[in-house]
Amino acid sequence: MKVVVGQGSCGVATGAKKTSAEFEKCIAAAGLSVPVEKTGCVGNCYLEPVVDIYDDADALAVRYVRVQPEKVGEIVEKHLKGGEVVAELAISETDEKFLSSQKRIVLRNAGVINPESIDAYTAVGGYKSIEKALKEMSPEEVIEEIKISGLRGRGGAGFPTWFKWDAARKNRGASKYMVCNADEGDPGAFMDRSVLEGDPHSLLEGMTIGGYAMGANEGVIYVRAEYPLAILRLELAIEQARGKGFLGKNLFGTGFDFDIRIKAGAGAFVCGEETALIASLEGERGMPRLKPPFPAEKGFWQQPTNINNVETFANVPWIIANGGAAFGAVGTDKSKGTKVFALAGKIKKGGLVEVPMGLPLRDVIYGIGDGIKNDKAFKAVQMGGPSGGCIPASLIDTPVDYENITKTGAIVGSGGMIVMDETTCMVDMARYFLDFTRKESCGKCNYCRIGTKRMLEILERITGGEGRDGDIELLTELAEKIKDGSMCGLGQTAPNPVLTTIRYFRNEYEDHIYKKKCTAHSCKALLTFEITDACKGCTLCAKKCPVGAISGETKQKHVIDLDRCIRCGKCEESCKFDAILRD
């Protein structure tokens, strides 16, 4: 028997470390000798902290959810000591559906094995794929297997992985490099973090297989500094792999050398672009350069370099173990395999979701995510982050694959899926993303540097109630020019959030500009507050108002002086009778 506490960043943030410590304390106090282990994130973040109890045959017996430290005593007493399941703390059938409706290839081990133990990884077949590749396959055969699988880059561009490996293999150089892009800079995405924290060895194995295929002897993981736990677990995993001879010289006695090191990024979204990432690896400002030459030809230190994303690499050991055809059988004709999405925003059950490509959006949002928080109306889902777009409720039956999502104007991207309800203003969303891309533009191309700033100013003007006739047309014109005038993906895609919101929610832009109304009642400058007849005259709102804009006698209906009102919403927050009307 053992107790396993989920300790990804989400789990830790909800107190999983305290829960784990409490288990150790209570188990010792009860005179038992049950080991307490840790695992990564299983994905249902909304239920954290998650605790799994394994039976003596090492099979999962019960999953307990939302286990705060104060609940630990009961589980130890009743379950561990008495053998009786604490039913009210166990995961419910509907919550189990969150996981059972998924297809897990990338996340096969996340939340299952102890990420800090290499033995846990080898026990589930870990490092068998690299052994198979090295001993039984030529590099060309590895590339062929990846080609059969149809695996495409999961970082956003969706470029066939085998093609990049093959190009890097064919180019000659004094040394070659296999680089992993773990700089998950897309706000609202945490798929890679989960793999790094929950199954770091699968990334190392995938990179080693790729290194063998392209003929590289050195791997570098470029990981963002904002993920301290991921860096810690990667460092540990690399050390363990070296200790077992899975990294280093003469792997499995085949004469193949491969080692991996970590390079911590320093926070720049543009470093997701591969030439910028390479500049950053070399210690420079992360600014992109023109392609060609492609990194496969001249990359890190001018040598042939291949760059893939974490999720792409995590698929590789599975493909080698199970065959490319098995992977290709999952998904659609052109988009093979699964994709991990970070489901968040106004969703009831947020977390990490891995589904076969081609599943309709509805199945993800309602089937797995259980619909919208507080049963509000679903308005849109944002996919692809600052490079992507908003897909409206009317397109909820769109299959999630590269081709169909691109048709909507959004992109699959790295996998961020932010759900929005009726209270989210779409113009404000566009403003939010432009504010992000404007800050993150490296400044090399004029259109990206100045154009995004001008677009942001227009959007700020619209959400600030100063929108003018012609602003929508001006935004569209600027958007097209920025797309054409920018060298890298950041600038070329920066206008997408604006273009998709204009395409699907033009009425909201028009309401802001012409009627001076925010459809979602969220843009401060366009709000009005009014006190309704439900007011009991309790005077609380008048006391809370920071500018003294509310007046009235005790037990009489109060009134807001709109000229003095600063629209802070404090009255609405404080009112116990729902008597404040926001319009």
Place this chain on the structure above:
Amino acid sequence: MCEKNCKGPEADFTALAPVLEKYGGVKGSLITILQKTQDIYGYLSIDAIHYIAAKTGIGPAKIYGVATFYTQFRLKPIGKNLIMLCKGTACHVNGADLIEEAVSEHLGIGDGETTPDGVFTLNNVACLGCCSLAPVMMVKSADGEETFGNLTKDGVKAILKEIGDREKEVAAG
């Protein structure tokens, strides 16, 4: 260039010696050196930049260029507790702006500022990757980092009050 600014300063940078010994000669290590420097001193002072320049032969202007390009680097000292307030998409739609308002109200500082007593610095960050717990913040101190999720306006004030009280106790001995 001026003699005064380009010469190695008199400040004590002995703690940097092992870092420069390990990375000084490895090409492409500038970012790593700056990260380690910031880990030691909390920020990159102009003196530190000149010192690194003198020891590595990399021009101070270039180091300054790299230091200002990446959001991780700070050129000013920070408080004992660095509040990294997440402004990612999920946090944005779940009211991160309201949380920022509450933090500013409680501490009297805005993004990038430090409280006069040097206890808190507020930094808005792009995304902490804990999107299901939005809105989120991470507080980094000498004791490590702690992440707080599902924040509310009152909740965040309570957390900051607790940290502030703890710091006062420490200060009082």
